[in-house]
Each structure stands twice: as structure tokens, then as C-alpha cells.
Amino acid sequence: MKKTITLLCLFILGFNCIEAQVKYEMFQSSKLGEERQIKIQLPRGYTSNEEKSYPVFVILDGDYLFEVVAGNVDYYSYWEDMPEAIIVGINQVETEYDDCLYSEQNSLPVETGASFFEFIGMELLPYIETNYRTVNFKVAVGHGNTANFINYYLLKSKPLFQSYIVVSPELAPQMLEYIPESLSKVESKIFYYLANSGSDKKSLKQMSEALHADISAIENKNLSYSFNSFENSTHYSAPAHAIPNALQNIFKVFQPISKKEYKDEILELEISPVLYLEEKYQAIQDLFAIDKTILINDFKAIAAAINKNELFEYYEPLGKLARKHYPKTLLGNYYLARFYEETGEPKKAMKTYQSAYTLDEIAGITKDMVLELADAIKEDFGY
Known part of the structure; x- marks a missing residue:
């Protein structure tokens, strides 16, 4: 059964990749003094005349990492657990060592490594931003040597990427100091995901675990950090495990409120649960430039928390918010009526329930129910 499910998942990922638009390009780089092959996957239905814009993933080691990332991104975005995105892979099958070259004195890019650093920041990304509709949320993905390399963009005063997926990194020695120092000082939101595997060589695993310990100790509200150790995976299978976990963590705010989020966060709030909901969707707007309609699932989760914690005064702002997002439905009136009913104004509650009769049914709230x-x-009151 487990094997059947695995094959089904692989089939779905493969089918999704067929639906997405993948193309190969030869990119002439003046910084590198040569051509490089890049792969680009555009979201489903991407056309030149639409107005929607997308986050960008830049995948190093694109010769083998591209499909892993592209398939997962397409799959997660299909189920609306993350925004659709533009995926850019750089093939490095013959150039990875030179591309990742760093100085033994300071662990920073040097010679061909410095040229590759400039190629991505000064040529490739400007090309993508000029030719495709992008938002200012960029994700860098690397494995082994390239997982070390993507951290160099984090060391800039204004990091080039807003999210880093760092899988089994072959860290340059001084990066153990540079990375935590930079993350402790970031002044805008940064997502950092780190993973290693049980079969990583001893030195690599020790360095990644030391890095994990140092990052875990950082207190910076702008840093969102997560870590996984895949003890049963190999060094080369680690990305297949890490990428879906990374996407789950990086795009958590975009996802519907889960049972865990409801139990561990919302029920324990010291602020208004409605404010929590508004801030969640404002974060989606700020990070991904997406004006996302609040999901019915999320309205129901907040209403459940209000009811469970008997914070009935919050039904009023929840009702007003529901009217804004679902103006033709019963949702807003239902929550407002609950507010009046629970705060001692039964006549207003009755009239609000009655006025909802002309509106559309939604989320299990029917006209018969409100009547x-x-x-x-x-x-009860003899009105």
C-alpha cells in the first residue's frame, strides 16, 4: 500500500510538471565569459497579458535539483498551500567547483566564484525580472557546495533573497560565524531553512549541526527559522525530503489555519483572534503581493476559538470582516447576530438573523438555520 501511494504521488508530480510551462535557454553571461544553460518553469496558465506577478525560485545545481523543486512548487501551489512561482534552475554539472570557489583566507567567493556570484545577482535575476512578472520575494535553493554558496547573498546589507533553502551544506569555515551574525541583524523578514542527512560525512554534519545550534539561539523577530535532520536519507536523497518540508515552513502563513495552528497558537492568543487573522492576510500581501480573500476555513477557525474561549465581543469585528470579504453571503450577518445574542441584545440578534434571509448560504450556514x-x-423573549 505504501509503495502504491508513493508511485501515485510521483505520478501526480510528473503530471503537474507536464501541465506547467518548462523551457530551456542558453544565457550569454559577460560576467562568466561564456554561455550557461538555464531552465525556467512558469506557472500553469502563465500568459504575457495577465497582471498577476509571482515569487521567484533560483535553483543552483539545476541539473538535478530543478525537477525536485519545480515539481513540489507546482504541486503545493495547485492545492493553494503556497503561491504559484517562477522557477529558474542553473545547470552546473561541469562547473560547480569553479562556480563555488572561495578564498581560504576569508571563506568568501573569489575568482570564478566571485564571477558566478555577480552572474546571479547582476545578470540572471535582472533578466528574469525584466522578462517575467515577478514580486520581490525570491528563494535560493542549494545542496552541498551550492548550499554554502547561496548564503553569500545573505551577507549583503540588503540580502538579495528573502528565503534560503540550505540542504546538507558543505560550509566554508568562516561561514559558521558569518551566517548567524547576519541573521541576527536582518531588518526585514528572512526565511531560513536548514537540513542535513544521516549519511552526510562527519565533518559536514558537525558543521550543519553547529550552525543549527547558533541560529536557534538568535532572537530576531525578522527571522523565521526551521531545521530538519533526515536520519534515514542519504546525502543525495536529502533534497527530496527537505524541499517539501521547506515549502511547508516558508509558506506557512499562506496556508489555511491548521489544527495545530488553531490549538497551539490561536487558542493561546493574548491578542484579538480577529486581529491575528487580519495580520495573517496582511503578511501574505506584504510578502507575496497577493490580495488573498480570507478563506472560509480560516473564518470558521477564528469563530471556533471565539466560541471556545467565550470571547464573544470578537464576533462583532469578525462579522464586519466577513461582510467585507463575502458581502453577498450569510456569513457576516451570522457572526454579528451571534455578537448581539451573546452580549445581551436579543432583539438586534433576531433582526440580524432575519435580515440575512436574502443573502446566499455559505459554510453550512443556511437560510432555514438563521430563521x-x-x-x-x-x-424566548416574546417579541
């Missing part, structure tokens, strides 16, 4: 609630109030 029954109105009739119950009328019978």
Missing part, C-alpha cells in the same frame, strides 16, 4: 435562530429568540 430558526430568529424564531427561537422570538419565542
